Amino acid sequence: MSLPKRIAQGGxxxxxxxxxxxxxxxxxxxLVPFLFAETFAPELFGNKYTVSLANVNKSLAWAVAILGLxxxxxxxGQISLGHTFFVGTGAYTSAILVEFFDWPYLATLVVVIPMCLVIGLIIGxxxxRITGLYLALITFGLAAVFPSIPKIEQLADRDGWNTGxxxxxxxxxxxxxxxWLPTNGIAEFLQGIPLIGGMFGSDGLPRRGADDVYVYFLLLLVAAIAFLLVRNLMKSRPGRxxxxxxxxxxxxxxxxINPAAVKTxxxxxxxxxxxxxxxxxTMMAQFxxxxxxxxxxxxxxxxGMIVGGVGTLGGSIIGGLAIVFVPAWAGQTETLPIADIEFxxxxxxxxxxVLLILLMFAMPGGxxxxxxxxxxxxVQIIPRAPST
Amino acid sequence: MDLFLARLFDGLGSGATYAALAMALVLIFKATTLINFAQGELALLGAYLVLVLGVEQGLPIVVAVFLAMVITAVFAAGLERVFIRPFDPSDHLPLVIVTLGLFLGINSVAGVIWGHGARDLPSMFPDGNLYSRGVANLSWVTVGNVATVLATAGALYLLLNKTKIGLAFRAVSSNLESSELVGINIGRTLQFGWALAAAVGTLGAALAILTLFLEPTVMLRVLIFAFAAAALGGLDSLGGAVVGGFVVGLVRSMGVGYLDFVPSELGVGAAVVVIIAVLLIRPTGLFGSEQVQRV
Incomplete structure (x- = not known):
């Protein structure tokens, strides 16, 4: 068999x-949520790297943020260094609605989506008129402003709801x-599989981990819907x-095409x-x-966007995983074979x-x-001839 | 009136430090049409070198600052050679990522070597005030900061306009291809730009530390205002960077001081609003050159 294998599209x-x-x-x-930190930790050069589910959940959230970027x-083609502004606004609004008005987490989307749409349009x-690096600098300014907004006295120290x-x-x-969600049963089933069952731990899900698994599936659902909608959008007329x-x-x-409208x-x-x-x-951290x-x-x-690959949807997921796990794993690296330093x-x-710079040398496209x-x-996919 | 003077002096003092860093950013932008995110961290490294040379080795502080400027300049020239030159200068994203990588790396190294505690640097300028009136104190530090920045701007102007390497630098920043054709060594010239920017940035950091404490995160706070200053003045204008620095410094001190509804935390916000307003009218900053697009 010769490589690449050719596959006709649609066949x-x-x-x-x-x-x-x-x-x-x-x-x-x-399977990912059932691979537990205590039982599944790849080892490299004597360092143990844990796959904590909280980090997986966080990377799902950041994957959606990077998707927005x-x-x-x-x-x-508009560079933004201020995406924390939107993420922070969404997170705070959601947290306030859940904590002080007792809304369900997902219901807060009803408020957050229009709110962030309006903020996005206002910034847009x-x-x-302002493009390129100037736009990058302004949005960076927005990112710099955001952490001070919840600290404003009128928002932090008021009666009723506040930002803390x-x-x-x-x-x-x-x-x-x-x-109705049999996460515990699934875990026990996976643990019962011979040979690989050990990777999934034993005795069902730990109490604390059980809810993380549920959150994971909720976040996965939200992320999947977001990715599907964006994929369809980019194939539609406004996306083009x-x-x-x-x-x-x-x-x-x-x-x-009206550039002003489309950019906004x-x-x-x-x-x-x-x-x-x-x-x-907010769902994942509750904080x-x-x-x-x-x-x-x-x-x-x-x-994350650039590491994953600019302008690719799959790159957002890779980027989300990279910006959570690379720093986390880098922090868990205690020894390296090249140098005898206490890390x-x-x-x-x-x-x-260092990894970023190396990546740019090896794979500039992400x-x-x-x-x-x-x-x-x-694999090579042969496109179908267009029907006339 | 006293309060106004106090805020004026305060704004001028901090504006001077923003202006110095903004000049460093502008130098890199002129050379490479790139924003160097590692600029603040290079300056941070410079400030720590001042600490090592001036406090731990006991050199006179002015000598320490000068030596630190030279060392960071050499270091930046090396960085340019190793990390920047292998990349295609017209493709910006990989270069931005490399400077972000340098930013993370240098910041972390500084934290590892010198720790995260706040340190204090001795002043280059005499203590006390030149002029005092009520609550308004024009300290020697403020005067020194402003004078140093203005002198640096003047020196840079002379360097770029009256020397041969300055001429080469201006040629490269205006047209890369043509300057190569007339025999200018592009790589060497851009390296010069990096070295110069690092030296100016170190000076800016040494000034900024006089009113702040030296810790690994200090330059990030200053850098945001320096970015604002550079954008306000126009990314390719050195004079604009100086003006932008002082404007941002003054907006910050006056905005927080006089507008009661602006909480002191939102000093950055006041600066951002002013920049957006200016850029809406002049998209390339106050003194930046227009970007002409060919169809």
Whole structure:
């Protein structure tokens, strides 16, 4: 058999290929929450790297935030360093509604989505005129402003609802696994499988972990819907218009696209996704604080987007995983074979920085483009001839 | 009136430090049309070098600052050679990521070597006040900061306009290809830009530390205002960076002081609002050159 294997689009093999790859992905997504930190920790050079479910949940939230950034920067070409503004607004609004008005977590989306849409549109209007690095600097300013907003006295120290000031706001309402969801049964079933069962621990789910598994599936659902909607959007007329504005503003304009409207809308959509990511963060952390939404996080979003691959949807997921796990694992790296130094958590950013630079030397298009290059060597999909 | 003077002096003092860092950013932007996110951290490294040379080694503080400027300049030239030059200068995203990587790396190294505690630097300028009136004190530090920044701006102007390497630098920043054709060594010239920017940034950090404490996160707080100053003045205008720095400094001290509804936490917010307002009218900043687009 010669590589690359050629598969005709729309044929039986292509359907099998799609079913196989998506099926594998779905299976992996299904199994991940049951791989527990205590029982499943890959080892490398004598360091143990834990896959904590809280971190997985966080990367789902950040994947949606990076998806928003992908729409804005990857598809419409406007650089934003201020996405924490949307994420923070969504997270705080959700936390306040749940804590003081006893709303269900997911119901807060009803308020957060229109709110972040409006904020996105408001920021998008000046962005029509201010472009490039100037826009990047302004949005960076927004990211820098955000942590001080919850600390404003009128919001932090008022009667009734408040933001909790610099201490942050803890949400006391837990997300409890509904009785119809047999997460414990699934865990016991997986643990019963011979040979690999040990990776899933023993004696069902631990009490604390049980609800994390439920949160994981909720977040996975929200993220999947967000990705599906964005994928469809980018294939539709407005989505094509967004890409056209990025590739050739003048050409798009003479084709009848209104660049101001399209750019503003892109900002709005991106804002919505940021807000949704914020709600996901509140669900996962049950805590919001000014120190969670710093300029560093805003930079990390951009880093995640570029590491994953600019302008690719799959890259957002990779980016979300990367910005959570690389710093976490870098902090858990205590020894390296190249140098006899005592490592620790404070080396985390250094290792992340080094990895970033190495990645740019090895794969300037991000991990997605590297993955596509590898895939192109193995499988080649022959597009169907257009029907006339 | 006293209160106004106090806020004026305060704004000028902090504006001077923003202006110094903004000049460093502008130098890099002129050379590479790139924003160097690691600029603040290079300056941070410089400030720690001042600490090592001036406090631990006991050199006179002015000598320590000068030596730190030289060392960071050499270091930045090395960084440019190793990390920046291998990349295609017209593709910005990988370069931005590399500077972000440097930002994370240098910041973490500074934290590891010198710890996270706040340190204090001795002043280059005499203690006390030049002028005092009620609550308004014009300290020697403020005067020194403003004078140093203005002198630096003047020196940079002379360097760029009266020397051969300055001419080469301006040629490269205006047209990369043509300057290569007339025989300018592009890599060497850009390296010069990086070194110069690092030296100016170190000076800016040494000034900023006079009113703040030296800790690994200090430059991030200053850098945001420096970004604002550079954007306000126009990213490719050195004079604009100086003006932008002082405007941002004054807006911050006056905005928080006089507008009661602006809480003191929102000083950055006041600066951002002013920049948006200015950029809406002039999208390339007050003194930036217009970007002409060809169809």
């Amino acid at each position: 039986r093999n292509h359907r099998l290929y799609l079913l196989g790859s998506w099926g594998l992905l779905a299976l992996l997504a299904f 992908t729409v804005l920067t990857g598809f419409s 209007i000046p962005a029509v 000031g610099s201490n942050g706001l803890r949400v006391s309402k837990d997300l409890e696994t509904p009785s 218009a967004i890409i056209a504005i990025r590739d050739n503003p003048t050409g798009a304009q003479v084709s009848g 809308i892109a900002f709005g959509i991106s804002g919505i996704l940021g807000g949704v990511a914020g709600v996901m963060f 919001v604080g000014p120190d969670e939404f710093t300029t560093n996080l805003a930079i990390f979003f951009v880093v 620790g958590a404070e080396f985390g950013p250094l290792i992340l920085g 991990i997605t483009s590297g993955f596509r290059q590898v895939r192109a060597r193995l």
